[in-house]
Structure formats: C-alpha cells, structure tokens
Amino acid sequence: MYNMVDVDVSEKILTPDKSMDIVWDRPDLLIDVPNHYCPGCSHSVVHRLLMEVVEELDIVERTIGIAPVGCSVLAYDYLNVDMQEAAHGRATACASGIKRVFPDKIVFTYQGDGDLAAIGTSETIHTINRGENIVMVFINNGIYGMTGGQMAPTTLEGAKTSTCPEGRNLDLMGHPIKIADMIALLDGAYYVTRQAVHNSKSVRKTKKALLKAFQYQIDGKGGTSFVEIVSNCPSGWKMTPLEANDWLAENMFEFYPLGNIKIPQKEE
Amino acid sequence: MGQKRLMKGNEALAEAAIRAGVQGFFGYPITPQSELLEYMSKELPDRGGTFVQAESEIASINMVYGAAGAGARVMTSTSSPGFSLMQEGISYLACTEIPCVIVNVMRGGPGLGTIQPSQGDYFQAVKGGGHGDYQLIVLAPNSVQEMANFAFLGFDLADTYRVPVLILADGALGQMMESVEFPDYVVKEHLTDKTEWATTGRINGREQHILTSLHLQPEDMEKINKILQRKYREIEAKEVRYETLFTDDADLLIVAYGLSSRVSHKALELARKEGLKVGLLRPQTLYPFPSTALNNFADKVKKILVVEMSAGQMVEDVQLAVEGKIPVEFYGRMGGMIPQPDDILEKLRKMNGSKIKSALNV
Numbered sequence: 001m002y003n004m005v006d007v008d009v010s011e012k013i014l015t016p017d018k019s020m021d022i023v024w025d026r027p028d029l030l031i032d033v034p035n036h037y038c039p040g041c042s043h044s045v046v047h048r049l050l051m052e053v054v055e056e057l058d059i060v061e062r063t064i065g066i067a068p069v070g071c072s073v074l075a076y077d078y079l080n081v082d083m084q085e086a087a088h089g090r091a092t093a094c095a096s097g098i099k100r101v102f103p104d105k106i107v108f109t110y111q112g113d114g115d116l117a118a119i120g121t122s123e124t125i126h127t128i129n130r131g132e133n134i135v136m137v138f139i140n141n142g143i144y145g146m147t148g149g150q151m152a153p154t155t156l157e158g159a160k161t162s163t164c165p166e167g168r169n170l171d172l173m174g175h176p177i178k179i180a181d182m183i184a185l186l187d188g189a190y191y192v193t194r195q196a197v198h199n200s201k202s203v204r205k206t207k208k209a210l211l212k213a214f215q216y217q218i219d220g221k222g223g224t225s226f227v228e229i230v231s232n233c234p235s236g237w238k239m240t241p242l243e244a245n246d247w248l249a250e251n252m253f254e255f256y257p258l259g260n261i262k263i264p265q266k267e268e
Numbered sequence: 269m270g271q272k273r274l275m276k277g278n279e280a281l282a283e284a285a286i287r288a289g290v291q292g293f294f295g296y297p298i299t300p301q302s303e304l305l306e307y308m309s310k311e312l313p314d315r316g317g318t319f320v321q322a323e324s325e326i327a328s329i330n331m332v333y334g335a336a337g338a339g340a341r342v343m344t345s346t347s348s349p350g351f352s353l354m355q356e357g358i359s360y361l362a363c364t365e366i367p368c369v370i371v372n373v374m375r376g377g378p379g380l381g382t383i384q385p386s387q388g389d390y391f392q393a394v395k396g397g398g399h400g401d402y403q404l405i406v407l408a409p410n411s412v413q414e415m416a417n418f419a420f421l422g423f424d425l426a427d428t429y430r431v432p433v434l435i436l437a438d439g440a441l442g443q444m445m446e447s448v449e450f451p452d453y454v455v456k457e458h459l460t461d462k463t464e465w466a467t468t469g470r471i472n473g474r475e476q477h478i479l480t481s482l483h484l485q486p487e488d489m490e491k492i493n494k495i496l497q498r499k500y501r502e503i504e505a506k507e508v509r510y511e512t513l514f515t516d517d518a519d520l521l522i523v524a525y526g527l528s529s530r531v532s533h534k535a536l537e538l539a540r541k542e543g544l545k546v547g548l549l550r551p552q553t554l555y556p557f558p559s560t561a562l563n564n565f566a567d568k569v570k571k572i573l574v575v576e577m578s579a580g581q582m583v584e585d586v587q588l589a590v591e592g593k594i595p596v597e598f599y600g601r602m603g604g605m606i607p608q609p610d611d612i613l614e615k616l617r618k619m620n621g622s623k624i625k626s627a628l629n630v
Contacts, residue, residue: 059469060469060470060473061469061470061471061472061473062468062469063469063470064338064467064468064469066334067480073482074482076476076478076480080470080476081469081470081476082467082468082469082470082476082477082478083467083476083477083478083479083480084333084334084337084338084364084467084478084479084480085478085479085480085481085482086330086333086334086360087330087333087356087357087360090326090327090330090333090357093322093326093327093328093330093331093333093334094330094331094333094334094337095334096320096327096331096334097292097294097320097330097331097332097333097334097335097336097338097342098334098335098337098338098467100292100318100320100331100335101291101292101318101335101338101340101342102335102338102340102468105338105468105469106469122323122324122326122327123323123326123327123330125323126322126323126327130320
C-alpha cells in the first residue's frame with residue numbers, strides 16, 4: 001500500500017570500510033519499507049526489538065504473530081514473520097487456538113491498551129489464567145491512537161483526550177487500569193514485567209525482557225509471559241517526540257512504575 | 269460402514285467430527301448443545317485432538333480463527349445466543365477464507381428465549397449474520413444420522429472452498445436419540461493445500477503468510493469481495509443438496525428443513541391417506557438454496573406450503589425462488605414450540621379447498 005522507491009541494494013548498503021566494524025544494522029526480519037507510524041512513536045522501536053529477538057533466537061520458522069486492532073494493526077507489513085490479524089480484543093484467543101493445537105509453534109500477540117485492557121479484557125484474563133504458553137507484548141500509551149486520540153482504559157487522571165477534553169475525571173470516567181498488576185495475580189502468569197523504550201537504557205532493558213519472555217516460551221515454562229511497554233503517542237498527546245518522552249518519564253512512570261512485577265520463582 | 273449405535277444427535281455429530289480428524293475443539297456450554305462439548309472433552313484428548321473450554325463464544329470462535337488459520341481442522345459448537353456472539357468472528361473467518369466447521373443447535377428466541385428447539389436463526393445463518401458481504405455454506409440435518417454425515421461433509425466442503433461451514437440443527441435434533449452408523453472416512457488431504465496460505469511459521473525461509481481482513485484501499489477490498497462472490501457463485505452451481513418425497517404426482521408441495529421436515533413428513537402421510545396429493549421438498553443445504561429446483565416445481569404443483577419453527581424466514585427464499593408463479597403459504601410455530609402434524613394437515617386441507625390469501629399467515 002506504500003509507494004516504495006526502487007533502490008538498488010548495492011547503493012542502499014554502503015560498503016563498509018574494512019577497517020571499521022558494523023555496530024548497527026537493521027535486523028533482516030524488519031521489512032525495509034517506510035512505516036506508517038508517526039515520527040517518534042514507540043511502535044517502531046518495539047518492532048525492531050521483536051525482530052532482533054526472533055532472529056537471535058533463530059525461531060522464525062516456527063513463529064506466528066498476532067496483530068491487534070489499533071495503530072499496530074499493520075504490524076505484518078513490517079515484521080517478516082507469519083501473522084494473523086485478529087478482531088479487536090481477540091488476539092490472545094486467536095493465539096491460544098494456535099498454541100493449543102500446535103504447541104511447538106512460538107506465538108506472540110502485540111496489543112495496545114484499548115485492545116488488551118478494554119475490549120479484550122476478558123480474553124486477556126482468561127488466556128493468562130489458562131497459563132497459555134505465549135508471549136504478550138503490551139504497548140501502553142494511555143490513548144487510542146489509531147482512532148484519533150480518545151480516552152483509553154489506561155489514560156492517566158487529568159490527561160486530556162478527544163473524549164475527555166477537560167481531562168480524565170475519575171468520578172465520571174473511572175480509574176486508569178493497571179492491567180499488568182492485575183494479571184500478575186493469576187497463577188497462569190509466569191513472567192510479568194513493565195518496561196519502556198523512551199531512552200537507550202530502557203530500550204536495552206526491554207530487549208532483555210523480550211528475550212527472556214520468548215526464551216521461557218521456547219523452554220515450555222509453565223505460563224504466560226507478559227511484557228508491558230510504557231510508550232508514547234506524540235500525535236495523540238499533541239507533543240513533539242522529545243516532549244512526549246519527557247512527559248512519559250515524568251508522569252507515566254509514577255502510576256506505571258517500571259520493573260518486574262512477577263518473575264519465575266527460582267529466579268527470585 | 270460400522271456398527272449401528274444409539275446416540276444423541278449432539279454426540280453423533282461430535283463422534284463424526286473426531287472421525288473426520290478434527291484436531292481442535294473450542295466451545296462454551298449452552299443448552300441444548302452442551303453434550304457436544306462434553307463428548308469432545310471426554311473423547312478428543314484421548315484421540316489425538318485438543319479440547320479447550322473457552323471463556324465465551326467470542327473466545328471460542330477466535331480460537332477457531334487462530335488454529336484453523338494455522339492450518340488445523342477445527343470446529344466449535346453453540347446454540348442461538350452464543351451464535352449471535354460469534355458473528356463478528358465468523359465475518360473475519362469468511363473474509364480471510366479460513367475453513368472450519370461451526371455448529372448451531374438452535375433454541376427459541378429472541379433474547380435468552382427458551383431451551384426448546386427453534387429455527388429462528390435462519391436469516392442469521394443464510395444471509396451472512398455478521399457485517400459485510402459473505403455467505404456460509406449452511407447444512408441442515410434432519411436426523412441423528414445426518415448430524416453425523418454432515419460433520420464429514422462439512423469439513424470436506426470447508427476445505428474444498430476455503431469457507432466456514434455451518435451445520436444448522438435444532439434442540440430436538442441435538443437431544444433426540446436415534447441409531448447412527450459411521451461411514452469409513454479418510455481425511456482427504458488433496459482438498460486444499462493449506463501450506464500455501466496457513467500461518468505455520470516461515471518454514472525453510474519461505475515468503476511470509478498473512479491472514480488479514482483489513483484492506484484499507486477500497487479498490488483492494490472490492491477485489492477481495494469479488495473473489496468471495498465468485499466462490500459463492502461456484503458453490504451455488506455445485507453444492508445444492510435437497511431431498512424430495514412423493515413429488516411425482518403432487519399438487520401441494522411442502523417445503524421444510526430440519527425438524528420441521530420430520531413433522532411435515534408425518535403430515536404428508538396423513539394427508540395422502542385422505543387423498544390429498546402432497547409432496548415434500550427438504551433443503552439439505554440452506555445456502556446454497558435449492559432455488560432452481562423450487563422454480564421448476566412451481567411449474568408442476570399448484571401451491572406451496574412452507575413449514576418452519578419460526579415466524580417465517582425461509583418462506584422468503586421460497587417466494588423468491590418461485591417468482592410469483594404459484595401461491596406460497598406459511599405455517600410456523602415460534603419460541604421453542606414445535607408444529608404438530610394435525611395442524612399442518614388442517615392447513616393442507618384448507619389450501620386444497622380454498623383460494624390463497626396472505627402468505628405470512630402464522
């Protein structure tokens with residue numbers, strides 16, 4: 001759907017000077033096309049990390065991803081793995097179906113806050129309660145980005161969106177939901193962690209968390225691995241990317257503190 | 269063919285599905301289909317398949333979407349209120365051309381309704397049901413034997429055309445016990461090459477497989493629709509199934525499916541004893557509908573009576589099929605009530621002796 005400029009591969013990849021090492025490269029599994037995400041959006045960073053992890057663990061031949069409804073509905077345009085797009089909120093039911101019939105496959109869902117913590121809350125809770133051995137990647141940016149910036153279940157108190165233009169009023173609109181803390185109480189949850197990708201240090205930590213989550217699935221550990229990534233939405237928040245990252249660090253982490261929420265018992 | 273067994277319709281369908289090689293069953297309890305779910309939970313894990321009791325019918329149908337999308341032969345079953353909950357997922361299955369079998373053992377409605385048999389979901393079953401332009405192949409059994417037969421047929425048709433197939437039964441067919449024989453069945457692997465589209469992981473580095481119903485450019489979405497419509501025309505040309513009884517000399521033709529056809533058959537026998545020349549046409553596929561056959565009958569018989577356990581739904585398709593050539597009358601019961609042979613007989617007597625008035629004369 002995007003006009004791709006034909007680029008000669010030899011022109012695109014600069015021949016490295018043999019005296020220099022390549023310290024940064026695009027993972028092969030991250031499809032080399034312009035993406036539709038807004039400048040500065042966390043999605044592109046997480047997409048890259050995911051494909052690095054699939055590549056490093058050498059599991060592309062058995063990996064199946066589930067794209068949700070939301071900004072990342074077109075994730076399969078960028079992630080070069082087999083993917084199914086699920087109905088809004090149903091990603092984990094879809095993943096459960098695959099994993100139960102084909103336990104050797106590596107299955108992950110990639111969901112936003114509206115998908116995972118509003119319309120799909122039932123599927124989220126019951127998938128994890130069954131202890132489905134899948135990885136759930138949860139992008140929490142506190143807003144409905146794709147539909148134009150409406151209030152999400154995770155929108156912070158006082159935050160302005162197009163459906164709470166005066167700011168989220170807890171008396172009228174309820175409280176932001178800490179879904180990761182909720183599901184960590186379920187016996188089927190194996191690994192629950194909350195990370196971010198707003199600076200290079202947090203990106204490295206998120207990569208480690210994703211590697212762990214996928215490794216647990218490969219090892220067939222008993223339960224669901226859940227990686228929440230507190231993310232920005234510069235367009236929805238009406239900020240520049242840098243402002244959005246600063247706002248995120250100053251406001252989101254207080255309510256959604258980073259760190260492990262549940263880790264496998266022997267590692268505690 | 270094996271030994272004859274005495275079974276409930278729900279159990280016979282479940283047993284047939286297992287023999288058809290079902291790899292996964294995802295369901296949620298609801299009367300009057302729960303025996304199907306229970307049978308699967310007991311039998312399927314020991315016979316090489318996977319059983320999951322989902323948290324809702326919404327989850328069941330999306331588990332079907334996932335597993336069938338990954339290339340497995342899977343199914344779900346439910347009853348009317350649960351079937352309503354599944355409509356969104358079925359629309360996605362139809363658009364992504366994922367083969368699977370769905371069973372609706374209908375009960376009285378609307379709303380929570382009753383747990384007694386009904387045919388009130390006809391429109392929802394044969395006119396799409398969810399959003400967008402799509403069709404399901406709809407099989408309508410009228411015996412425990414056909415509950416079993418249509419499980420085999422359903423999986424084969426699903427694979428042949430890459431469509432979801434619906435087996436539309438009712439509470440009586442699900443609950444009644446009759447003798448049933450299971451045919452020798454071999455899974456026909458050649459019906460579809462699932463390796464061409466299923467999400468299995470990119471084995472040997474092959475091209476990425478994507479199953480999606482999102483096509484943001486309307487030109488692309490129309491193309492997908494045209495592919496679906498072409499497939500439906502092919503199904504309409506090749507897969508119409510129906511049965512006729514005593515139609516050679518018939519003046520009056522009853523059209524009925526499922527349990528209604530069983531009651532109508534009895535009424536037909538009573539009417540024949542009185543000298544009324546009554547025949548019966550029983551659609552076994554509700555989509556594709558036997559429209560051509562009915563249109564041809566409209567040149568031979570004088571009147572048609574449609575009998576349904578609804579307020580009159582299939583009667584509309586019969587009227588469309590006969591193109592106004594002859595009068596089409598209707599007799600129906602609703603909300604879980606079953607038509608009685610005597611009541612149908614009375615209707616036939618009146619039709620034989622009187623001019624026809626309104627069609628929707630419930």
